[in-house]
Amino acid sequence: MIIKSYELNKINFDQNKLILFYGKNEGLKNDSTNNLLKNKENISKYEEKEILENTNIFLENVFCKSLFENEKIIIIKRVTDKILKIIEEIEEKKIEDLKIIINADILEKKSKLRSFFEKSREHVCVAFYPDTNQVLSKLTYNFFNQKKISISPANINLIVNKCNGDRETLFNELDKIEYFSKSGKKITEESIIKLTNLIENHSISDLIDNCLAKNKKKIINILNENNFGNEDCIIITRTFLLKSKKILKLCSEFKSNKNIDLTISSAKPPIFWKDKEITKQQIYKWTPENIKKLIYKLNEIELLIKKNINNSINLITDFILDQSSSNTNS
Numbered sequence: 001m002i003i004k005s006y007e008l009n010k011i012n013f014d015q016n017k018l019i020l021f022y023g024k025n026e027g028l029k030n031d032s033t034n035n036l037l038k039n040k041e042n043i044s045k046y047e048e049k050e051i052l053e054n055t056n057i058f059l060e061n062v063f064c065k066s067l068f069e070n071e072k073i074i075i076i077k078r079v080t081d082k083i084l085k086i087i088e089e090i091e092e093k094k095i096e097d098l099k100i101i102i103n104a105d106i107l108e109k110k111s112k113l114r115s116f117f118e119k120s121r122e123h124v125c126v127a128f129y130p131d132t133n134q135v136l137s138k139l140t141y142n143f144f145n146q147k148k149i150s151i152s153p154a155n156i157n158l159i160v161n162k163c164n165g166d167r168e169t170l171f172n173e174l175d176k177i178e179y180f181s182k183s184g185k186k187i188t189e190e191s192i193i194k195l196t197n198l199i200e201n202h203s204i205s206d207l208i209d210n211c212l213a214k215n216k217k218k219i220i221n222i223l224n225e226n227n228f229g230n231e232d233c234i235i236i237t238r239t240f241l242l243k244s245k246k247i248l249k250l251c252s253e254f255k256s257n258k259n260i261d262l263t264i265s266s267a268k269p270p271i272f273w274k275d276k277e278i279t280k281q282q283i284y285k286w287t288p289e290n291i292k293k294l295i296y297k298l299n300e301i302e303l304l305i306k307k308n309i310n311n312s313i314n315l316i317t318d319f320i321l322d323q324s325s326s327n328t329n330s
Helices: 005-010 026-036 048-053 055-063 081-093 112-119 133-147 153-162 167-181 189-212 216-225 230-257 260-265 273-285 288-307 309-325
Strands: 018-023 043-047 072-079 098-104 124-128
Touching: 005 026, 005 124, 018 026, 018 112, 026 098, 026 124, 026 167, 043 048, 043 216, 048 055, 048 072, 048 081, 048 309, 055 081, 072 216, 072 309, 081 098, 081 112, 112 124, 133 153, 133 167, 153 167, 153 189, 167 189, 189 216, 189 230, 189 273, 189 309, 216 309, 230 260, 230 273, 230 288, 230 309, 260 273, 288 309
Parallel strands: 018 098, 018 124, 043 072, 072 098
Antiparallel strands: none
């Protein structure tokens, strides 16, 4: 059944046990999910990619109930039509006290997953469209007013325009600006631009560093904690390319001298002290030959993203998770 995003109070989580949230507004989706899960325990979170790679293990976890569980709640993120058969299999079992919330990006009208939920009388389908700038401006004004922070209307507009209609991105930005204001510094257009750029670059850089170091658990945490959108995918790909070329040079040096400390200390430009440990992990995980293959694949994925911009976040997420799992040091 279809429910509007402003009608979420109609959802009865005890009866509507399969729920699909889809659309671009991650902030409102997350707020709605949190409201449904108030005072709930035994919540498990998955990426669709994890489930598709280990379907049997996932289904075993779903079908096996612990004696200590009153109910089991599962959240599946970054979902596409690929998950539909698994959802249908779970539905057929009619498992008591199992509730699943599925979070997807934009789903076209022809989507089989969307159609499955819309046509059901028991399951719920909710579309989340981007917040208008008017809504985000009101949220921003109320935030600064409550915190007693002085800021100009022009700078409020600057912040709002940065957020692409997503309140989660907005509140992430506002938290950073609030922290900045506690230092006693005046909030200017220049400081806002600098702060928001730092937020974006840090998250993307951290994601790529951990992918090159094969830290899959950390990668999944970063993907869950950040609201990367389709517009970020080219930046992610370009950052990936730059870092891969840097690691190619270091891997070649290490292959030649067989001394990791010498490789790190002689790197040009110098490696910042806090990045040395993860850079060592990256060098150990790759050979020059395999990093060259990665660079070739990155060029291919960039072209694919440009041709499929509406599906680009799924393309780059799958690519990153694939690379974090592959064996590239032999």
